[in-house]
């Protein structure tokens with residue numbers, strides 16, 4: 364048995380299809396006829412473009428990928444058609460007289476190194492796209508055949524070092540799942556697997572060495588385990604587990620349009636966290652009742668310069684229009700900490716998570732903040748917008764941020780530009796000081812959204828990036844539950860609503876306690892929504908209130924978890 368990371372839930376039992384990368388022997392040999400070599404390269408480039416177009420066409424016809432995933436191929440086509448790439452390779456052939464394969468390899472490596480050395484995860488992941496396109500290009504230059512996943516004709520689990528976006532798009536109905544040696548939950552292959560809804564285990568070290576083509580394999584992508592050549596008994600166990608999982612998923616789909624209501628009639632909102640406008644599709648497909656957190660920093664991180672008011676307006680409007688009359692909570696720029704912008708240098712700090720970030724930066728660099736607020740306000744005419752400020756620590760910060768909002772709103776109105784008339788302006792509660800003073804904040808904020816990812820790290824004084832202290836990430840610790848309770852009670856006292864958009868909101872065991880504490884809105888990754896709805900619909904609010912009261916009186920997180928498990932199984 365090998366261990367990896369469960370990237371896309373499910374179980375598959377099939378034969379191993381080992382995707383072996385063809386070897387390409389490239390030397391720096393010089394060529395006699397430079398012009399002929401340039402022609403050879405150009406033909407290979409034309410074939411590469413045709414190949415990508417073919418894969419895109421096949422993927423579009425198969426209808427399994429979303430518009431955004433199909434757009435990956437457009438990005439690849441753009442890369443392949445970019446004259447800069449071709450010119451650089453041609454120049455190298457001409458200037459150094461080297462063969463086309465070598466020139467392609469050198470230029471490609473340079474580009475990959477450039478992308479991989481960037482600070483942002485987004486750009487580092489784009490290196491995979493460069494590799495994908497230039498790998499195909501090199502193969503065509505050398506006349507090497509690239510393996511064709513689309514030609515699999517037997518139920519298989521694809522085993523590979525990694526799967527590129529074009530590999531994943533070629534997977535047909537015989538591909539029952541995949542296991543890769545590298546990758547994490549946010550790698551391209553993991554994201555693709557989730558949208559294709561096939562089980563996948565990534566970061567499975569040793570899989571390439573251990574698995575042989577044709578071996579029987581059990582892929583347990585619920586726990587992140589891979590079993591090679593299982594016994595008959597193991598096969599039977601996993602067949603049963605697979606059946607149970609499929610029944611569970613099918614049962615969940617039934618809940619897509621059902622209300623999120625407890626057995627005693629208490630209704631809550633189950634909404635989704637998104638990073639891009641496209642993610643809103645997943646929220647709707649999974650029965651989300653709105654967006655509870657739009658992390659706008661991705662818009663800034665995906666850009667080479669500060670995104671313009673117009674660019675931001677288009678993105679915010681797209682989300683609001685997609686969500687129709689459902690609420691959309693947009694968080695203003697939360698940069699700093701582990702999220703950096705290459706074009707916005709921030710001085711090195713000893714403790715960046717305690718430093719110059721989020722609302723602190725926005726209040727210091729107001730033009731950036733004003734541009735975002737204007738874009739948001741203009742978009743507010745197209746839906747049900749709620750704006751929230753991240754990392755609010757003091758009442759003054761909230762007042763100052765709200766004042767900038769009011770100024771921009773007044774300016775737009777004076778300019779005759781339409782803005783929504785029911786925009787709510789609230790705040791994240793993710794700093795303990797804000798939780799403790801929630802009753803005061805609730806007088807001036809329209810709503811709260813509890814960011815447990817940060818609230819826990821600041822309460823426990825435990826860096827959320829450090830593995831060594833990760834044991835202190837304790838959502839069930841009574842200290843955290845009490846801060847959550849103070850926040851919810853503070854909001855309710857002033858007739859305001861309180862949500863949660865940290866990871867805790869989507870944890871099945873947390874739903875019961877949060878319901879009991881009176882949380883109004885739960886915001887989570889789209890794929891968790893239906894499971895949370897099932898839990899809510901099976902619960903009695905009054906009983907959960909009793910459970911929450913007991914949890915608040917516990918000493919440890921372990922005791923709380925035991926209590927919840929005992930009460931909800």
Ligand code: PEP
Nearest residue numbers: 793814815816817864865
């Ligand atoms: C949080 O802190 O809980 C949160 C939702 O924000 P982020 O994870 O983006 O810091």
Ligand code: MG
Nearest residue numbers: 793814816817
């Ligand atoms: Mg946060």
